[in-house]
Amino acid sequence: MLTYTLRKLLMLIPMLLVITFLIYVGLELTPGDAVSYMVGPDALANMSQEKLNELREALGLNDPFIVRYLRWLGRALRGDFGYSLTSGVPIKDIVFSRLPATLELSVAALLFSTLLGSILGMASALKKGSIMDVSLTVAGMIGVSIPQFFFALVSILIFSFKLGWLPSGGRTMPGYTTFLDRLPHLILPALVLGITMTAGVMRYSRSSMLDALSKDYIKTARSKGLPEWRVNLLHGFRVALTPVVVLVGFRLPMLIGGSVVVEQIFQWPGIGKEFVAAVRGQNLPLVMMIALFTVTAVLVASFLVDLITALLDPRIRLE
Amino acid sequence: MDRLKMLEKEGLLKSRQGSRAVGKFLQNKLAVLGLMVFAVILLASVFAPLITKYDPAMIDLRSRLSPPSWQHLFGTDKLGRDVFARVLYGGRISILVGFGGALGAALVGVSLGTYAGYKGGWLDRILLRVSEIFMAFPQIILVLLLVSILGQSLWNLLVIFTITGWGSVYRMTRSQMLSIREEEYVQALKAFGLSDALIAYKHMLPNALGPIMVNLTLSTAMFILEETALSFLGLGVPLHIPTWGNILNAAQDLTILQEAWWIWVPVGIVISAFVLSINFIGDGLRDAVDPTQQG
Numbered sequence: 073m074l075t076y077t078l079r080k081l082l083m084l085i086p087m088l089l090v091i092t093f094l095i096y097v098g099l100e101l102t103p104g105d106a107v108s109y110m111v112g113p114d115a116l117a118n119m120s121q122e123k124l125n126e127l128r129e130a131l132g133l134n135d136p137f138i139v140r141y142l143r144w145l146g147r148a149l150r151g152d153f154g155y156s157l158t159s160g161v162p163i164k165d166i167v168f169s170r171l172p173a174t175l176e177l178s179v180a181a182l183l184f185s186t187l188l189g190s191i192l193g194m195a196s197a198l199k200k201g202s203i204m205d206v207s208l209t210v211a212g213m214i215g216v217s218i219p220q221f222f223f224a225l226v227s228i229l230i231f232s233f234k235l236g237w238l239p240s241g242g243r244t245m246p247g248y249t250t251f252l253d254r255l256p257h258l259i260l261p262a263l264v265l266g267i268t269m270t271a272g273v274m275r276y277s278r279s280s281m282l283d284a285l286s287k288d289y290i291k292t293a294r295s296k297g298l299p300e301w302r303v304n305l306l307h308g309f310r311v312a313l314t315p316v317v318v319l320v321g322f323r324l325p326m327l328i329g330g331s332v333v334v335e336q337i338f339q340w341p342g343i344g345k346e347f348v349a350a351v352r353g354q355n356l357p358l359v360m361m362i363a364l365f366t367v368t369a370v371l372v373a374s375f376l377v378d379l380i381t382a383l384l385d386p387r388i389r390l391e
Numbered sequence: 392m393d394r395l396k397m398l399e400k401e402g403l404l405k406s407r408q409g410s411r412a413v414g415k416f417l418q419n420k421l422a423v424l425g426l427m428v429f430a431v432i433l434l435a436s437v438f439a440p441l442i443t444k445y446d447p448a449m450i451d452l453r454s455r456l457s458p459p460s461w462q463h464l465f466g467t468d469k470l471g472r473d474v475f476a477r478v479l480y481g482g483r484i485s486i487l488v489g490f491g492g493a494l495g496a497a498l499v500g501v502s503l504g505t506y507a508g509y510k511g512g513w514l515d516r517i518l519l520r521v522s523e524i525f526m527a528f529p530q531i532i533l534v535l536l537l538v539s540i541l542g543q544s545l546w547n548l549l550v551i552f553t554i555t556g557w558g559s560v561y562r563m564t565r566s567q568m569l570s571i572r573e574e575e576y577v578q579a580l581k582a583f584g585l586s587d588a589l590i591a592y593k594h595m596l597p598n599a600l601g602p603i604m605v606n607l608t609l610s611t612a613m614f615i616l617e618e619t620a621l622s623f624l625g626l627g628v629p630l631h632i633p634t635w636g637n638i639l640n641a642a643q644d645l646t647i648l649q650e651a652w653w654i655w656v657p658v659g660i661v662i663s664a665f666v667l668s669i670n671f672i673g674d675g676l677r678d679a680v681d682p683t684q685q686g
Contacts, residue, residue, distance in 0.1 A: 225639075
């Protein structure tokens with residue numbers, strides 16, 4: 073297990089290095105002189121060319137590219153990601169202040185889609201070929217074909233404007249203190265995000281359940297005379313659920329990407345909305361850093377998933 | 392035996408196999424339905440000038456925000472432009488971007504994957520790592536990142552879709568080639584002394600085309616959805632060009648969302664129907680060319 077972990081780590085680290093390098097190249101390609109972000113505009117206007125060069129030297133901007141990259145990487149490792157171009161706020165603070173909102177939305181959507189998706193998937197595997205199975209498959213395809221934002225717009229129109237049951241956007245209101253106060257704000261975006269994810273979970277758990285049901289131990293359990301529901305639930309469902317749960321774990325960071333559009337529509341103050349605003353405002357340092365943060369989260373999550381699957385199934389680590 | 396040889400010479404055996412796949416595809420009701428919806432929407436977009444007399448860019452301030460009528464089938468938008476004409480003409484760009492992006496990604500992915508999958512070695516290992524890096528990004532994050540670097544235009548969008556999409560095509564082609572590589576005829580060709588490129592592209596690639604076509608279809612659907620999402624955010628195709636996403640962009644305005652449903656509901660349904668039809672076709676194709684994938 074230790075060698076397996078080390079081997080996986082040895083694959084993870086170079087990849088992260090390459091990605092940070094690419095991100096840094098992107099940052100360097102940003103139009104404009106880095107000095108202008110570091111010095112106030114008044115001081116910059118009164119500065120002579122020599123003074124400017126001196127300053128560049130002092131800030132290390134004239135060093136070779138690779139040195140600048142390593143220095144930047146060192147700062148990033150210590151948690152200093154630079155500043156947002158538009159507001160001057162440290163990027164680290166922006167990311168961490170937005171993260172809870174995105175996590176709240178993602179976890180809610182994940183719970184919903186996993187619960188609904190795995191139950192529907194297992195049910196259609198048990199009744200393979202039935203009308204229910206076929207119509208669920210078709211419904212799943214319809215689900216992945218409707219643009220997420222269109223689905224969101226229709227649900228806002230119906231549930232917020234026509235019926236007036238739920239708020240159309242935002243995360244909280246003045247005077248709201250507890251999670252329960254905010255819950256109505258969470259329902260619509262989480263449902264929209266969750267339903268669009270359900271199709272994937274459903275397809276996956278259906279094939280996982282079919283796979284489990286075809287195993288010999290299911291026949292053994294049946295031949296022992298166990299009632300059908302016990303066979304399906306305790307022997308089939310439980311085994312089939314493991315890969316689904318692993319898949320879900322891997323999806324959490326991917327959801328930062330998935331929630332970009334939903335957060336924008338529902339004005340949900342999370343990372344996705346911040347990202348869109350940064351792209352719109354050509355705030356490249358912030359764009360790059362959010363992308364780097366997301367990728368790191370995805371890679372670390374998939375590393376952990378690899379470890380968990382290896383723990384559960386010893387065959388994998390011996391390959 | 393002689394008869395079989397003769398048939399083979401005339402290429403008849405092959406055509407019969409082809410028709411079996413076609414027959415299988417046509418038996419799939421959903422795939423046929425998909426093909427029909429797909430054809431209707433595609434043809435309507437291509438022949439838009441024959442169907443509507445309106446210019447999608449023509450502003451008519453006297454008939455702003457008028458609801459659907461016989462004159463304007465889908466009504467008019469905030470500037471008095473005919474929404475039906477905009478949906479038809481918008482389809483041209485949206486379909487072009489979706490298909491173009493998928494085609495670009497397939498060209499890059501297949502040409503790299505075919506050779507690297509056959510040869511293996513350092514080239515394959517490097518390309519595999521590179522594709523892993525691209526696939527580690529959540530798709531929309533990478534797309535938006537590239538939009539902010541390259542800027543917004545129709546061509547850039549095609550380039551961006553190619554960059555974000557080639558990785559998965561590469562991996563799929565590569566794995567196909569890895570299994571075809573074990574076939575005896577490849578060993579024979581090698582013994583004949585044929586060049587690597589000739590073996591890989593001329594003799595192995597045609598046997599991997601089925602899954603590649605399925606992938607091309609399904610990624611067209613995905614890229615159409617991505618184009619609409621990007622344009623909806625105002626970050627895709629520049630706003631003055633009508634595309635499906637740009638039409639829906641108007642629904643960000645809450646009064647339009649509430650009062651003028653005809654601007655955004657029909658186009659949303661058209662997008663959903665078109666993407667769904669492509670997904671049905673892709674599913675039917677997969678069952679037809681590769682029965683082992685059937686679940």
